[in-house]
């Protein structure tokens with residue numbers, strides 16, 4: 001049987017597993033799927049003076065985790081530069097934040113070529129390679145140039161954009177051609193998929209037949225395969241966590257007030273300033289909720305070497321201070337704002353006791369927090385999910401209270417609606433959401449993708 005090789009920029013530490021402390025959504029979804037014998041390859045997360053180029057291999061539960069270090073120039077051009085200052089803003093529709101430099105793109109290609117060199121030495125001819133996310137778009141093309149003919153699939157975890165946005169990126173065509181070096185290319189939603197097919201038609205010069213791009217040598221199959229979570233596992237962790245001393249302390253600190261919760265990386269795609277403004281408008285326009293609600297915003301610091309993230313942090317510090325300054329009373333502080341990382345088990349418990357899950361990104365590939373919030377609820381007395389219409393999850397979670405995150409008044413009104421929603425309506429909405437989250441799981445996501453790759 002062909003061996004599965006996973007490649008992603010971040011590689012989880014062995015045995016971080018389902019409840020792992022700091023593993024991101026991508027890692028958690030895949031780790032519940034990887035079987036003994038799998039090879040997982042990527043960046044170690046370390047930046048060193050002289051990278052050896054040799055992978056460090058660690059075994060965990062039969063899985064080999066192979067990682068390499070980056071030099072500081074590579075880190076600046078590949079990770080801080082092209083991946084996170086060009087591609088990330090572009091693919092989140094933020095052209096105003098996009099910064100492009102030719103040397104960054106060259107660094108991006110060079111790191112991908114280096115990854116290909118190291119990976120190919122570890123591969124067997126019949127291996128099936130599954131590459132993840134925007135950091136590694138040119139990896140397959142580099143592997144093909146070096147003679148690899150086996151199956152390679154690619155999954156984009158973040159949004160894809162319409163041609164009128166993509167064309168702003170100078171090497172847009174190179175990236176599309178690189179995507180066409182795969183056998184299967186996967187997207188989170190139907191919208192991202194059709195935008196990709198449209199871009200392929202316009203920029204690559206290849207024919208598009210149905211969901212396939214016909215290149216000179218192969219047919220590239222494009223699929224929509226929404227990522228999910230281990231819903232049963234997360235629901236169990238949440239129910240258990242609700243009884244812990246930590247959650248007990250949180251409950252006591254609330255003094256019977258409703259908890260609204262938001263949790264994500266501190267990233268401009270997540271719409272944090274708009275959300276803070278929405279919360280401020282709730283307090284200004286609906287004084288009946290004063291003293292009755294606390295918003296807990298967890299925004300884990302992220303990509304701190306990228307200037308836009310530093311600026312966003314300063315802005316949020318100011319906004320948080322402003323909201324609490326304007327509305328706090330001597331025994332009520334409406335906003336609790338934390339920039340530390342919170343362990344997944346604690347988060348699960350916080351979701352369980354929250355009355356509102358506030359998930360309002362300006363753009364998001366999927367947003368697994370929305371799915372985790374739903375899974376964590378008690379079906380007998382569920383909280384309300386307020387969801388941005390621009391999160392990939394909105395295609396599936398249609399029974400959330402949907403908002404346009406650019407409209408702070410809409411966020412305020414949705415919060416007020418959620419606080420006043422009857423038990424019956426909460427239960428009805430939650431039952432439909434729960435079915436969606438329990439049907440489209442992490443395991444299903446992995447199986448759909450790997451089956452498509454096997455069948456190619």
Ligand code: F6P
Nearest residue numbers: 009010024026133157158302303
């Ligand atoms: O979801 C997108 C993503 O870039 C993942 O690939 C990544 O693991 C996560 O966000 C965290 O970002 P970073 O790897 O830049 O810390």
